Amino acid sequence: MGKSRQDSMTKADRKFEKKLEFYAKVRDTVASLTAQKSITKKKKLRSRQKKLKAYDLSALTEFLPELTASQKQQSTPAAEFKLNCKSRQKLILKEGKQLGTVLNHPAFQSDPLGAIHQHLQSTQPVMDEKPKKLSKNGGRK
Numbered sequence: 003m004g005k006s007r008q009d010s011m012t013k014a015d016r017k018f019e020k021k022l023e024f025y026a027k028v029r030d031t032v033a034s035l036t037a038q039k040s041i042t043k044k045k046k047l048r049s050r051q052k053k054l055k056a057y058d059l060s061a062l063t064e065f066l067p068e069l070t071a072s073q074k075q076q077s078t079p080a081a082e083f084k085l086n087c088k089s090r091q092k093l094i095l096k097e098g099k100q101l102g103t104v105l106n107h108p109a110f111q112s113d114p115l116g117a118i119h120q121h122l123q124s125t126q127p128v129m130d131e132k133p134k135k136l137s138k139n140g141g142r143k
Contacts, residue, residue: 011019083089104110110117 085093107117109120
């Protein structure tokens with residue numbers, strides 16, 4: 003009636019087989035998850051490269067004017083300036099003092115917008131405005 007010990011596996015053997023099946027399932031799951039992770043990494047990398055290609059403006063360099071040696075020397079100190087905590091604090095103090103002097107200036111107090119306009123006209127380089135070309139039908143679309 004009962005099963006003999008020779009026909010069936012012992013309880014320890016069944017337990018061991020169950021454990022091996024579980025480990026196999028876990029191994030398969032981990033393998034599939036790492037495969038999915040690598041696929042998503044590749045997709046992200048591809049999209050990142052596409053974005054970089056979209057922002058690549060190196061083709062436009064041929065249309066830009068060439069910088070002279072003096073202009074290059076003027077632009078390098080600003081490029082080398084690193085904004086760390088200490089320099090940021092110095093910059094904040096300097097700009098705060100500058101703002102205070104501007105706010106206390108009598109020309110700014112009497113006419114703020116006029117003073118700003120006058121300052122910009124005296125400091126900004128003059129832009130040569132070219133007359134707009136009219137289309138063939140007199141500027142109408």
